[in-house]
Amino acid sequence: MFLHTSDKILEESLTLFSIHGFQGVSVEMIANAVGINAGSIYNHYDNKQSILDAIFVMMKERYLEREHYLKIPKNPEQVDDFFRHINLSHLDLISEELFLFYLEDEIEVRFRHLLIIEQFQNPQIAQLLYQRYYAEPIAFQTKLFQTMMDSGLIKEGNAKTAALHFYAPMMLLLTSYERGSITKEEAFNEIREHVQQFRELYSKE
Incomplete structure (x- = not known):
């Protein structure tokens, strides 16, 4: 399934956070996992905290979809x-x-x-x-x-x-x-x- 860059940032960030913890992950690590330049992250999210906040929203929506199913x-x-x-x-x-x-x-x-x-x-x-x-x-x-x-x-x-x-x-x-x-x-x-x-x-x- 094709993912928009913003969605791929969320998924790769979640993977890294789940292994290294929030503090143990840098923007550079996220960018490398996504396959983009570190500066490009800021075209989609203000900072690492905004990525985490977006992950929370994504997970709430996914759980609501499961309840609907x-x-x-x-x-x-x-x-x-x-x-x-x-x-x-x-x-x-x-x-x-x-x-x-x-x-x-x-x-x-x-x-x-x-x-x-x-x-x-x-x-x-x-x-x-x-x-x-x-x-x-x-x-x-x-x-x-x-x-x-x-x-x-x-x-x-x-x-x-x-x-x-x-x-x-x-x-x-x-x-x-x-x-x-x-x-x-x-x-x-x-x-x-x-x-x-x-x-x-x-x-x-």
Whole structure:
């Protein structure tokens, strides 16, 4: 796929940042990776920080595209309707697709590595890491499970605890895979088994 120079700058910068950290990458390194002169970078971005800011915007847009692909609504009225009519089979599908996205999408993987590397140097990045991979998923799933409990689709209980039961193993398996402790196939098989057991534990069927 052909990339405009500005897009290629973002992708090459993300790759470098995910390996060396933000401070460990120079404009010259980015330019060399893109195949342009260092001065040409400034035709597209003001400085290295503006490249990082653009990466944040790009990643937010990519995640919203993934949610749209999975038919996860954003409009409040649509969200309530979605929560009230979702079934466990649909939940299985969404879970597996999102896990594969985190596992296999190279740009998503690089972005997560960037956030992990920089979290102790940059409070903004630490907050973004927390929001993207903990606070927002747990909040979404807590509301989802509460609505499913209220609608009688799953057993009653503490919705946030259910969200933690559901989500925490996914992050553990993702981390285990990235550290080389398990293979991609093992990670995906275990996530499918986890989702199935979660269904058995919480289903009223």
